[in-house]
Amino acid sequence: MGKTGTLYLVATPIGNLEDITLRALRILKEADIIAAEDTRQTLKLLNHFGIKNTLVSYYEHNKAEKGNYLIGQLLEGRNVALVSDAGTPGISDPGEDLVRLAADNGIPVTLIPGPSAVIAGVVLSGLPSGRFAFEGFLPVNRRARRERLESVSRDTRTLVFYEAPHKLIHTLKDLRDVFGNRRVAIARELTKRFEEVWRTTLDEAVARYEKETPKGEFVLILEGADERGLQEEEKKSWEDISIEEHVRMYTDSGLDKKEAMKRVAEDRGISKREVYSSLLGKD
Numbered sequence: 012m013g014k015t016g017t018l019y020l021v022a023t024p025i026g027n028l029e030d031i032t033l034r035a036l037r038i039l040k041e042a043d044i045i046a047a048e049d050t051r052q053t054l055k056l057l058n059h060f061g062i063k064n065t066l067v068s069y070y071e072h073n074k075a076e077k078g079n080y081l082i083g084q085l086l087e088g089r090n091v092a093l094v095s096d097a098g099t100p101g102i103s104d105p106g107e108d109l110v111r112l113a114a115d116n117g118i119p120v121t122l123i124p125g126p127s128a129v130i131a132g133v134v135l136s137g138l139p140s141g142r143f144a145f146e147g148f149l150p151v152n153r154r155a156r157r158e159r160l161e162s163v164s165r166d167t168r169t170l171v172f173y174e175a176p177h178k179l180i181h182t183l184k185d186l187r188d189v190f191g192n193r194r195v196a197i198a199r200e201l202t203k204r205f206e207e208v209w210r211t212t213l214d215e216a217v218a219r220y221e222k223e224t225p226k227g228e229f230v231l232i233l234e235g236a237d238e239r240g241l242q243e244e245e246k247k248s249w250e251d252i253s254i255e256e257h258v259r260m261y262t263d264s265g266l267d268k269k270e271a272m273k274r275v276a277e278d279r280g281i282s283k284r285e286v287y288s289s290l291l292g293k294d
């Protein structure tokens with residue numbers, strides 16, 4: 012059997028054609044096939060740089076059938092360059108499925124790095140970028156959306172969401188309902204002429220987009236849960252239970268009584284003696 016081809020994931024600009032890399036241009040020229048999420052968009056890019064090559068469409072609704080076709084081509088030794096609509100293939104687009112298929116078939120996969128809206132959004136947000144969680148697009152189904160948001164409501168990392176303009180106000184309201192009035196950065200039209208990064212709060216954002224029709228593509232970067240706030244909340248929840256119940260909570264979870272009493276004293280900021288005396292006579 013001959014040598015298999017390589018799958019090249021090629022990042023393309025998210026709005027400014029100057030952001031293409033030299034390596035991306037070379038691979039787009041040299042690949043045997045370019046698989047594109049949006050062939051019209053990719054054709055524009057190729058025409059701009061004077062590149063002629065074979066284009067095959069590969070997108071959400073044909074990915075199963077076209078994925079098999081592309082894997083067949085790779086196994087026969089052809090090199091395939093995969094580009095998404097914009098940005099880095101595999102980030103909130105069908106690229107991830109092709110990578111999995113290629114990996115399962117022992118086909119080499121490599122990345123030609125470049126722009127991605129998530130990274131641009133996080134670094135421009137002014138919010139902590141040391142730890143962040145990328146949540147991509149939220150589910151469309153109302154209940155699934157709520158559940159997804161609630162699952163990260165106590166996450167202290169900065170949270171990043173992608174959103175389309177026609178769903179923006181809806182999403183901002185959902186975020187406010189679940190997270191309260193947190194700080195948010197709304198990054199719009201990144202790398203384009205009307206790039207805007209608005210560092211604001213969810214209340215202000217809802218107020219603005221209730222009046223204004225959003226234009227462009229959006230990344231929402233949301234402040235994570237406040238660590239101290241969470242601790243306070245926990246403390247409050249202990250205030251609602253007796254010392255005896257508090258100790259039982261720990262013994263039920265498997266701690267021995269002595270260790271449980273020590274933890275309760277720490278949690279409540281009281282001495283072990285106080286815990287002990289309040290339990291006296293209750294055994």
Ligand code: SAM
Nearest residue numbers: 025026098099102127128173174200201228229
């Ligand atoms: N693979 C792409 C990447 O690496 O960023 C993302 C693809 S996803 C289908 C498209 C979403 O990315 C848009 O709905 C928007 O949320 C975000 N996006 C893409 N380009 C953007 C830009 N120039 N400014 C702001 N957000 C952008």
